[in-house]
Amino acid sequence: MTKHDNEWKDQLTPEQYYVTRQCGTERPFSGQYLKCDDNGTYQCVCCGNDLFSSDTKFESGTGWPSFYAPINDTSLSRKSDESMSMPRVEIVCSNCDAHLGHVFPDGPNPTGMRYCVNSTSLHLEHDK
Numbered sequence: 871m872t873k874h875d876n877e878w879k880d881q882l883t884p885e886q887y888y889v890t891r892q893c894g895t896e897r898p899f900s901g902q903y904l905k906c907d908d909n910g911t912y913q914c915v916c917c918g919n920d921l922f923s924s925d926t927k928f929e930s931g932t933g934w935p936s937f938y939a940p941i942n943d944t945s946l947s948r949k950s951d952e953s954m955s956m957p958r959v960e961i962v963c964s965n966c967d968a969h970l971g972h973v974f975p976d977g978p979n980p981t982g983m984r985y986c987v988n989s990t991s992l993h994l995e996h997d998k
Contacts, residue, residue, distance in 0.1 A: 871917050871966040882916065889990040890916050890968035893953075893960070898933025901989025910996040911941065912987075917966040921945050921992070922985065930977070930984055935992070937985040938977045946985075948973065961985060 873881075878891050888894040903912070912922040912935075922937040922945075930936035940946045944964055951960040951972065961970045970991045977984030 873966075878916070883990075885990050886915055889988045890914075890970075893969040894988075895971075896934075896988045896990045901934060903935045903989040903992055903994060904933070906935070906994065908994060908996055910994050912937075912992045913995055914963040914966060914968050914970070915991055915993045916968040917963060918993070919945060919963050919965040921963065921970070922987070924994075924997075928978055930986065932984075932986055934971060934986045935989055936977070937987065938979075938981045938983055940985065946970070961987070963991075 879887055882890065889896055909924045911920050913920055920941045923941055926937045926939045928936055928938060946961045947964045949960045949962060951958040958972045961973050962968060963970060968991055971987040974984045974986060975982060
């Protein structure tokens with residue numbers, strides 16, 4: 871999915887644009903989905919791509935919603951991120967390239983992974 875910058879600005883709030891299109895980060899402990907226990911599917915706020923099931927969400931204590939697995943192997947792409955003092959793995963929506971957050975190898979079983987995601991980059995589609 872390719873859109874011009876102005877199209878993204880028209881579609882997204884300023885904070886959503888900053889996080890998803892400019893690789894920003896929301897303040898820790900500020901996101902709407904951090905303490906959300908509702909059942910459903912977390913989707914990309916930019917394109918609606920299914921990213922995570924609420925069944926894989928867990929409390930990591932990091933200040934951002936965390937998941938131990940994406941909804942499937944093709945919903946996310948991974949990129950090397952050398953922007954901070956330590957190398958990290960950025961996660962982006964495989965459909966529209968929206969920045970979501972980062973993945974770390976310190977999560978719970980069964981995967982051992984922690985997908986640390988900005989609430990601003992997500993939309994929760996509640997189970998019906």
